[in-house]
Amino acid sequence: MPAETLDxxxxxxxQRHPMIHEAFQTLDSGEALEIVNDHEPKPLFYEFQAEVEAFDAExxxxxxxxxxxxxxxxxxx
Structure with a gap:
């Protein structure tokens, strides 16, 4: 179950990416952020993979x- 869900x-x-980064930073290790979006968030995935060390891409x-x-x-x- 996600720790937080952002619609x-x-x-x-x-405003979306800054909001997502801010919410992700508040999570504890092992928790997950769930987002609901009107398009596939592939650019966000690549951004997190490249810039956010704590992101579990796997x-x-x-x-x-x-x-x-x-x-x-x-x-x-």
């Missing part, structure tokens, strides 16, 4: 829902 669908795009998952939205899980190592 980003109504958040203006320029544990990352993302699925598309029937409504065209995406739910991604970003675990913290």
């Amino acid at each position: 980003l669908r109504e958040v203006p795009p320029p 544990g990352y998952s993302c699925e598309e829902r029937d409504d065209g939205n995406y739910v991604a899980r970003l675990p913290k190592a």
Whole structure:
């Protein structure tokens, strides 16, 4: 179960990544941040993989829902 879920669908795009980074920083090791988005967050995955040492890229998952939205899980190592 995620430690926190952020629904980003109504958040203006320029505010999304800073909000995600801030929420991720508050997690403890072993917890995960879940995001709900209106597009596949591949750029976010690559950004976290390159810039966030505590990001567990192996544990990352993302699925598309029937409504065209995406739910991604970003675990913290």
